[in-house]
Amino acid sequence: MITADLNGKSVLVTGGSSGIGLAAVELFAGSGATVAMNHLPEDNRAPEEISRLAGAGLKVIAAPGNVSKPGEAERMVGEAIQALGRLDILINNAGTPGSLQPIDFADLDAMTEEFWQLILSTNLIGPFRCVHAAAAALKATKGAIVNTASVAGLGRRGSSMAYGASKAGVINLTKGLARALAPDVRVNAVAPGLVETPWTNPWPDERKRATIERTLLAKAAKPIDIAQAMLFLAVHGHINGETIVVDGGFS
Numbered sequence: 001m002i003t004a005d006l007n008g009k010s011v012l013v014t015g016g017s018s019g020i021g022l023a024a025v026e027l028f029a030g031s032g033a034t035v036a037m038n039h040l041p042e043d044n045r046a047p048e049e050i051s052r053l054a055g056a057g058l059k060v061i062a063a064p065g066n067v068s069k070p071g072e073a074e075r076m077v078g079e080a081i082q083a084l085g086r087l088d089i090l091i092n093n094a095g096t097p098g099s100l101q102p103i104d105f106a107d108l109d110a111m112t113e114e115f116w117q118l119i120l121s122t123n124l125i126g127p128f129r130c131v132h133a134a135a136a137a138l139k140a141t142k143g144a145i146v147n148t149a150s151v152a153g154l155g156r157r158g159s160s161m162a163y164g165a166s167k168a169g170v171i172n173l174t175k176g177l178a179r180a181l182a183p184d185v186r187v188n189a190v191a192p193g194l195v196e197t198p199w200t201n202p203w204p205d206e207r208k209r210a211t212i213e214r215t216l217l218a219k220a221a222k223p224i225d226i227a228q229a230m231l232f233l234a235v236h237g238h239i240n241g242e243t244i245v246v247d248g249g250f251s
Helices: 021-030 045-055 070-084 113-141 161-181 205-213 225-233
Strands: 010-014 035-040 058-063 089-092 144-148 185-193 243-246
Touching: 010 021, 010 070, 021 035, 021 045, 021 089, 021 225, 035 045, 035 070, 035 144, 045 058, 045 070, 070 113, 089 113, 089 225, 113 144, 113 161, 144 161, 144 225, 161 185, 185 225
Parallel strands: 010 035, 010 089, 035 058, 089 144, 144 185, 185 243
Antiparallel strands: none
């Protein structure tokens, strides 16, 4: 287990109420940080998880807001920073596959304008909105940003063509932001492969088995596996503009 001393540090995790985001909230808070858990305002899982973590002695506060909506993302970030008092680490994890089941790449009719708008506004523009709103606070603390990309953004098969394109954009955005915010703020990304989360639970078992059979470690990742990579990138002081693949050797 990767550990770090984050006492006195403040962290904002977007999309933090389940899956990889929740694992990141718990890991960073368990390392001593005060963590703002971003979640959709209507997500009733968030209060339950925050109560559970607070009961374990961890410092976690709510940061409701939808990063896919211009203005709302910026408001959420500003209010979170005000509540935290500072911001040392931003974990841009909020995203959406847009559908419960994978969409075959040949099904071009499923890639509607509305679907593209949802995917890009959440997965690609959302992280930029959050970084733009948090940049000054992160510069003040010489902080770090970790974005959640995907192996789908590196040309592997993802949940849809649009999803893969959005994550390829995140990988490129990571490099651009690393240049834009240097030397004060480091910006990196993780690119998970198959992870056991509420997103992938409804996927066909055959598809998941086929992926695991091609994975050198012969298993899917757990959310904590991705969260540990995020923690490593957040605290390691000489990695910048990189995307680290965490897929158990699938690639």
